Amino acid sequence: DSGVTQTPKHLITATGQRVTLRCSPRSGDLSVYWYQQSLDQGLQFLIQYYNGEERAKGNILERFSAQQFPDLHSELNLSSLELGDSALYFCASSDGLVSYEQYFGPGTRLTVT
Amino acid sequence: AQKVTQAQTEISVVEKEDVTLDCVYETRDTTYYLFWYKQPPSGELVFLIRRNSFDEQNEISGRYSWNFQKSTSSFNFTITASQVVDSAVYFCALSGMNTGNQFYFGTGTSLTVIP
Numbered sequence A: 001d002s003g004v005t006q007t008p009k010h011l012i013t014a015t016g017q018r019v020t021l022r023c024s025p026r027s028g029d030l031s032v033y034w035y036q037q038s039l040d041q042g043l044q045f046l047i048q049y050y051n052g053e054e055r056a057k058g059n060i061l062e063r064f065s066a067q068q069f070p071d072l073h074s075e076l077n078l079s080s081l082e083l084g085d086s087a088l089y090f091c092a093s094s095d096g097l098v099s100y101e102q103y104f105g106p107g108t109r110l111t112v113t
Numbered sequence B: 001a002q003k004v005t006q007a008q009t010e011i012s013v014v015e016k017e018d019v020t021l022d023c024v025y026e027t028r029d030t031t032y033y034l035f036w037y038k039q040p041p042s043g044e045l046v047f048l049i050r051r052n053s054f055d056e057q058n059e060i061s062g063r064y065s066w067n068f069q070k071s072t073s074s075f076n077f078t079i080t081a082s083q084v085v086d087s088a089v090y091f092c093a094l095s096g097m098n099t100g101n102q103f104y105f106g107t108g109t110s111l112t113v114i115p
Helices: none
Strands: A005-007 A010-013 A019-024 A031-038 A042-050 A053-057 A064-068 A074-078 A087-094 A108-112 B003-005 B010-014 B019-021 B024-026 B032-039 B046-052 B059-061 B064-069 B074-079 B088-096 B098-101 B109-114
Touching (some): A010 A019, A019 A087, A019 A108, A031 A074, A042 A064, A074 A087, B010 B019, B019 B109, B024 B074, B032 B074, B046 B059, B074 B088
Parallel strands (some): A010 A108
Antiparallel strands (some): A005 A019, A031 A087, A064 A074, A087 A108, B003 B024, B019 B074, B032 B088, B059 B064, B064 B074, B088 B109
16 A cells, blocks of 8 residues: 555546546655556656646646645546546655655546546 | 657566566656556556666665666566566656656556466
8 A cells, every 4th residue: 555545446427527536645745646547648647746836747638637735635637528538547646846756546547438 | 858668568477487577768867767666457556666877786676676777778677486476567667857757657568477
């Protein structure tokens, strides 16, 4: 158990809908990272937040957004969902700004039908 | 540009055989970090090792060992006396000091250990 929690574990929704994925980092970790793992794109970095501020951005679509709250939990919002957004979404956390070591949550499996 | 290549898509070995998973990386950063993660069938990502670019010492942890060679930009992972529980997808990843905090993952190598 990495100490990183993600909810929900599974999510099934229809195209065009909007969903919110939630992540709670390990106790004491200030950085939260979001990743998308799909069959065709592999494991891709989406975005990083550090202590409430966005610090790095990867291949995140404009339809996606994230935020980190004062209690350090983070939410990834996915809107206008398409079939291709079906994937496993991971959250990871680390204690510092630089990712010497990232601990991954169990992931949220999103299925868009 | 940052890039990680894991040329081996799938590997099958018989239990107790040794197996090496290859990882080749590209980076312009002089300071960078290399990682290996394991993803068992249950889906979670398990951190295995981190190596920084200044430390070329090989590392051994039980049946696992890692060979880091800057001259060939490789960070290979060897499992000795493989076991069925080693069956998983293994990812190599790269993070560079000058490219923010992005992790660049390889496409993974799926290892199947046959009993």
